[in-house]
Amino acid sequence: MxxxxxxxxxxxxxxxxxxxxxxxxxxxxxxxxxxxxxxxxxxxxxxxxxxxxxxxxxxxxxxxxxxxxxxxxxxxxxxxxxxxxxxxxxxxxxxxxxxxxxxxxxxxxxxxxxxxxxxxxxxxxxxxxxxxxxxxxxxxxxxxxxxxxxxxxxxxxxxxxxxxxxxxxxxxxxxxVRVDSDDPIKAWDNHIKMLNEKVEFLNSNKFKTLHLTSEGTDLTIELPPKHVWTGGGEYNTKGTYFVANMPTEEIFTLPLKTGINGKVKSTKPLNYSGNIIDNFTLTFKDGKIVDFTAEKGYETLKKLIETDEGSCYMGEVALVPHNSPISNLDTIFYNTLFDENASCHLAFGMAYPICLEDGNKMTEDELIKQGANMSLVHVDFMIGSHDLDIVGETIEGKRIQIFKDGNWA
Incomplete structure (x- = not known):
């Protein structure tokens, strides 16, 4: 090179x-x-x-x-x-x-x-x-x-x-990470602006539920009333703007802890603590994993789910289009930083307080009352695919197609 x-x-x-x-x-x-x-x-x-x-x-x-x-x-x-x-x-x-x-x-x-x-x-x-x-x-x-x-x-x-x-x-x-562009910093400015447009679309619609369907997945996710979608960069509590993941292609929020029902299938291997978990399914009832399978890494997945009381619930739902820079490389990186930014994903465990209105000012008890999950872990796993459809329902009952065939509708 x-x-x-x-x-x-x-x-x-x-x-x-x-x-x-x-x-x-x-x-x-x-x-x-x-x-x-x-x-x-x-x-x-x-x-x-x-x-x-x-x-x-x-x-x-x-x-x-x-x-x-x-x-x-x-x-x-x-x-x-x-x-x-x-x-x-x-x-x-x-x-x-x-x-x-x-x-x-x-x-x-x-x-x-x-x-x-x-x-x-x-x-x-x-x-x-x-x-x-x-x-x-x-x-x-x-x-x-x-x-x-x-x-x-x-x-x-x-x-x-x-x-x-x-x-x-x-x-x-x-x-x-767009370093091969003439001006990487400007390229990132443009990228952040594009992500912010998606954030504004999702927040303006105030979705109550998301319904995800694809091969092996039929999942309904309820969102807390005060949920906030975020993506790209964020401000710390001192007002400094930063980008937590490089790369980042995701828009994310938190699910209601007890609001996930149905079945989801993984679409990429998960590298967790020096072990690979692959081709796994999770079945949810009222937010909790009540059944799971895995072709590879079953024991590792079992230990992850059993870490604590909150590790069998979800802390994040993130949207990433199938037609995106990382996904288009058609490469499995066995590194969550890359694989999660090539695919829609969920996360075992802890929710980010920033995904609730004024969440970073709340105590743990206040976050729990608003529907956030607490856990010692936060582990992303990939569920996006070329055939993933997502339909959102607003608090007024209006149904809007968010994703069609893996991409923004």
Whole structure:
């Protein structure tokens, strides 16, 4: 790739200036795989150039993670380091921005005891509950981006050599995040405007229910009276505009916790905690999953659904057209950041407070009274397809076709 370094620099600048929108005198926290060190340094450089006072990096390493799961006793996973909790909570309270690089091996933990993985996930989620509430309530600016790693690229493009697969994944990512355009920041401005038009359409119609139908799916979703659709970028509580996901193609809100009925079929594999869950179905009654199947990853799905009282309910419904940049690549990325932005999706677990009117000012009890689901988890899974139809019914009883054959009607 001839202009690789130029594209890489543009990507780093985009993530810092548009993604988290770093402010003068602000601290940037970067969560990064150690394999992505070069890109992390570029992010830090851009942040300092834009006035950041400090860049704090949290490294992770797939090989060490797997080594720990394979060798450490269960008691190690029964506790999460308090110093790490204190670090994240302190940085969030001090107004830091958080930028994460999502690039793990999709099948890293496929040979690990699922009980051990489930325990670790639950303990971590409980420990970081306050920090997660800061993030999901938009008290801080945050953004998730992706960078190729060898294992991930090999999973996406298994028929290529390791070097070719990494290069092809870079090429795909540059296209998807619009870095290959002459002016990526302007391209994102235009993209955000287009998403905002869809947000305004959905919010102006005040839909009471959505009816989703496709092969394997017949699902009715009731929306809370005070639900709010959002998409593209958002404002944090200090008034700074940021884009939480790069890429982002979705418009999303929360369902009424007890308002989902019917059956839904997954349309893409779900990479969850180093395991693949694929070809699964969920059956709902009054919002709760009452039955499920999975051709692959059944035990992992079972552990996810059983995480806590709220993990068997949904926290998000998101609309993404089948005719969109990521979907048109016709590639399964085994990375939720990309796959969820190629497909309509739902999410197990916690709802975003920002999807209710004044939700980020509400207590947990107030959110629950308005119909929001609470949980330790928030895990997106893909349900969109070329044949997905969505019909919305307004509070006045008017029926409007929202999606036809997978795309905006």
């Amino acid at each position: 001839k202009n690789f370094n130029d594209l890489l620099s543009k990507y780093a600048k985009l993530a810092v200036s548009v993604g988290v929108n770093i402010q003068d005198g602000q601290t940037l926290v970067i969560n990064s795989p150690i394999e992505c060190a070069h890109f992390t340094r570029l992010l830090a450089k851009e942040a300092y150039n834009l006035g950041a006072k400090d860049v704090h990096v949290e490294w992770n390493d797939d090989e060490l993670t797997l080594m720990k799961y394979m060798n450490a006793p269960c008691e190690v996973f029964e506790q999460f380091p308090k110093w790490k909790v204190d670090t994240y909570e302190t940085l969030a309270k001090e107004g830091a921005a958080f930028l994460s690089i999502s690039a793990s091996n999709p099948e890293l933990l496929k040979n690990v005891d699922p009980d051990k993985v489930a325990l670790s996930n639950k303990v971590r989620s409980k420990a970081l509950k306050n920090y997660r509430e800061y993030v999901m309530g938009n008290n801080v600016s945050w953004c998730v981006v992706s960078v190729p790693t060898k294992d991930w690229a090999n999973k996406v493009y298994p028929n290529l050599s390791p070097e070719e697969s990494v290069e092809k994944l870079w090429d795909s990512i540059f296209k998807i």
